[in-house]
Amino acid sequence: MNEQKLISQLAERFPQRDFHVDNLSVLHKGRFANAIVYRYKDDHFDFVIKDFQHSPWFVRKTLARLFINQEYKALKRLNGMDGVSDEYHRLSSIGIAYAFIEGVPLRTLSKQGEKIPKAFFNQLEHMVSEMHRRGLVHLDLRNLGNVILGKDGKPYFIDFQSAMTFDRFPVWLQRYMRGADLSGVYKGWSAVCELPVTGYKKIFFTNFNQFRKRWIFRGYPIHRASLWLIGLASQLPGAGLLRSITDRF
Structure with a gap:
């Protein structure tokens, strides 16, 4: 369910592309107030995705939003700097995607x-x-x-x-x-x-x-x-x- 919602969020962000749940894998299974970290990889995209959908509602309404906001603002401030992911997208108030670094x-x-x-x-x-x-x-x-x-x-x-x-x-x-x-x-x-x-x-x-x-x-x-x-x-x-x-x- 959560994975399918992430695919829908990616499709909303990039309506010109097709996304499939089979291209989504878990890098780190977070619990409670920790994000689940995914990797989405296909012929066009290679993203790390952090998502708090699994967290309890009070975490989703508070800490999760704060953490995602902090990360998004940091990446925006460092935009163009060597050594930092050069592509990032806020998928929701509790989810963010950015370019995977090999x-x-x-x-x-x-x-x-x-x-x-x-x-x-x-x-x-x-x-x-x-x-x-x-x-x-x-x-x-x-x-x-x-x-x-x-x-x-x-x-x-x-x-x-x-x-x-x-x-x-x-x-x-x-x-x-x-x-x-x-x-x-x-x-x-x-x-x-x-x-x-x-x-x-x-x-x-x-x-x-x-x-x-x-x-x-x-x-x-x-x-x-x-x-x-x-x-x-x-x-x-x-x-x-x-x-x-x-x-x-």
Whole structure:
């Protein structure tokens, strides 16, 4: 039922094309408040589709809409940037499709004991800087499954569900969020690069990891959620006082 609805949504988006449910496969079966991730592939299209139709109604009406909106706005802000999917479509308030990126996640390479050139991470570092110049933090790059070694040998980002703009956040939080993204680069570098992280980059990575250990919200999902919620709260009406206080630290 859900799959057929996705096919109907694709047909509405591209009325000049035919879509068939046989071309739809599940990449990740999400549960409750996690999206089911599909891949649709035929002679004309190759899409990743995130969809929350399976979630309970209160998730569909709240978190699902928020997550899909966050991801769509992030992809729109990064439009034209190297290393980011160049085609994306909002299928519904709880579903999004974007171009599939052929490649291997760094997490998989790490498990296989593979090593890749330093040039890959230099490119990745520049991509993070470009993303920050566009006013966006990813917040999930320490998850090495979200960094892809493309078939062309170049780095790619995926999964912008947690991404958000940071210009209105407290200064200390902006610095920490950007640091979290950058530390994801050095985490991948340490895991799968032919050469070790050295110099000021190693010092930054070590110091950031030490700071994370003292963060009161322990565990990666909780840590990421805490950053996201604190940042979101700082943008709410009446949060000016909070920003004026926290900017002093």
